[in-house]
Amino acid sequence: MAVILSLETSTPICSIAVHRDGLLLKEKSLDVPGAHSEKLMGMIDELLDECQLAIKQLDAIAVSEGPGSYTGLRIGVSVAKGLAFARDLPLIAVSTLKALSYGAKTQIEDVGLIVAMLDARRMEVYREVFDNELNSERKLDSEIIDEGSFSAMLDKGKVYFVGDAVEKVSKVIKHTNAVFLDIEISAEYVGVLAFDKFQKGDFADLAYFVPNYLKEFKALQSKKNPLLI
Numbered sequence: 001m002a003v004i005l006s007l008e009t010s011t012p013i014c015s016i017a018v019h020r021d022g023l024l025l026k027e028k029s030l031d032v033p034g035a036h037s038e039k040l041m042g043m044i045d046e047l048l049d050e051c052q053l054a055i056k057q058l059d060a061i062a063v064s065e066g067p068g069s070y071t072g073l074r075i076g077v078s079v080a081k082g083l084a085f086a087r088d089l090p091l092i093a094v095s096t097l098k099a100l101s102y103g104a105k106t107q108i109e110d111v112g113l114i115v116a117m118l119d120a121r122r123m124e125v126y127r128e129v130f131d132n133e134l135n136s137e138r139k140l141d142s143e144i145i146d147e148g149s150f151s152a153m154l155d156k157g158k159v160y161f162v163g164d165a166v167e168k169v170s171k172v173i174k175h176t177n178a179v180f181l182d183i184e185i186s187a188e189y190v191g192v193l194a195f196d197k198f199q200k201g202d203f204a205d206l207a208y209f210v211p212n213y214l215k216e217f218k219a220l221q222s223k224k225n226p227l228l229i
Helices: 040-050 070-087 096-105 166-170 187-200 215-220
Strands: 003-008 014-020 023-030 060-064 091-094 113-119 124-130 136-144 159-162 178-180
Touching: 003 040, 003 070, 003 187, 014 040, 014 187, 023 040, 023 187, 040 070, 060 070, 060 187, 070 091, 091 096, 091 187, 096 113, 096 124, 096 159, 096 187, 113 166, 159 166, 166 178
Parallel strands: 003 060, 060 091, 113 159, 159 178
Antiparallel strands: 003 014, 014 023, 113 124, 124 136
16 A cells, blocks of 8 residues: 655646645645745645644655746756655656646546647747656647647547646647647546555655756756756
């Protein structure tokens, strides 16, 4: 039996969840300014109390590894690493975009590719493309979206777009095979994927793990110690 606490802080939504053997016990989300820095620890205490659990009863800590908000990821990973270190628990890192794709998969009936996207700036997004089994078909990168984006995939069949960049992308991509899903990132999805990693013993190195800041992290890498977050 594995009880996993999951944290998702890659966007303005601060989300946490507890799963037992991959099944959701309870999830909390808060979408208010400053939630990550001011509310996260309190939310964790409340959630564990509502689940009638103590931190010592957890088997692992999972965290969304990015990409996403620099500040949000830094806070979420710092808290996750602190809890894992204090209780000598394994740390599980889950791709934010893969978690989004899992959320999309739960609402998809037809076969099709999933494009998970997070808003960057202007018409830029962080994106990764997954198949129905959540295998990566186009690796994580940033991309400027225009009317021709993903046209080769769209010409072959349904493509499902998910993430907080959907609204702006839907105004540009008008292909009949494009399906835009209204799904928010959630620690619920992180926890399901974390349990799969737990079973495989796929844990992050507590000492060296850093979030995938993508562009922001690359810009800072030459100025700061890469072991610090």
